[in-house]
Amino acid sequence: MKRYLFASCLAFLCFFQARAQALENQLGNTNQEWLDRDWPITDTLIFDFPNASSLIIYFNNQEFSVTELEEEFEPLLKKATDFPESTTLAYRLGKEFPKTTLSHVKYELEKKYVPYVDSLEMTFPVGLDFTGGDFTPVVGFRAHLNWRNFSMGGSIINTIYFPERIENNIKVNSSWFVNAEFSWEFGNLEGPRRNTFGVGYLINENKSQLFSGTTMQAFYNRKLNKNISIQVGVISTENFKTFYPTVGIRFW
Incomplete structure (x- = not known):
């Protein structure tokens, strides 16, 4: 050859x-x-x-x-x-x-x-965020349709908040965000798409001590390797009156 x-x-x-x-x-x-x-x-x-x-x-x-x-x-x-x-x-x-x-x-x-075959990628990310001064575990489901240089899809992620105990009781707050996501990796076809931008909306109506009213988020995720990424973003709540910066880690 x-x-x-x-x-x-x-x-x-x-x-x-x-x-x-x-x-x-x-x-x-x-x-x-x-x-x-x-x-x-x-x-x-x-x-x-x-x-x-x-x-x-x-x-x-x-x-x-x-x-x-x-x-x-x-x-x-x-x-x-x-x-x-x-x-x-x-x-x-x-x-x-x-x-x-x-x-x-x-x-x-x-x-x-090199011929390329589009594919559907499904993962179950888990991780930990630092949201507005509190640690919030996250867990959810993510699905993306992959093309050669980019992918599009969405995820549903539960941001879990543990408020302070009241009379030795604690009520865990579950906050489910539905996110639209776009991932890309221009100039490299061999590795995973390392960049993801997303926007999300809080869909559950259960009362939360962390979020209330209309709540949305925007974030940027950067893969460090195939299974680990870091994520930074901001969450607006109380009808866009309060903003929480977020930073965290994800495992895929």
Whole structure:
């Protein structure tokens, strides 16, 4: 599937070849000259497809190794079943410019040539918030329809408040919020969508010592890894007269 052309002693020939084969990620003139001067092409890695097509990767061996690039590209290209027939595409790698980074080139290839299947994601998040000076455990259900770069959906989350004891008795307050959510992760197709913005409305009518009247919330959630995220937001209650800042953690 691959061919490796070593030309460290003849770097100018690789440079000439790169010019002859139009690059898919060509930089502006100034940046391209800077890249060619300080990190000239020394090596070429070619991946051949069964449909008579090829992917050419030009790089500098001080920035990347052949083994590293094979490990990065081979799993991706095995999934690139939409790669056009009888076509040769060329990309230049360079760490100093966003358009030529390894992650960006992989992103472009996956976005264009790897088929994507929409999916429905359902989770049961639990966590703990610090809401208006009190700790409030949260638990609920979340469902999202996933597309390639973003997802849309909603959740129903119970914010649990433990008020002070009255005559040694405590009445737990359950506050159910219904939330509309939008998640995104532009520039990275390999990991989870790490950014979520949501707005919610308190639907239960049970009296609560924490919330009363019309109550809404807005929040931003940032995933730290697949199973843990942090969330910040604000809750307005008492018909938008009182505002509680919130910060918390979620486990999925």
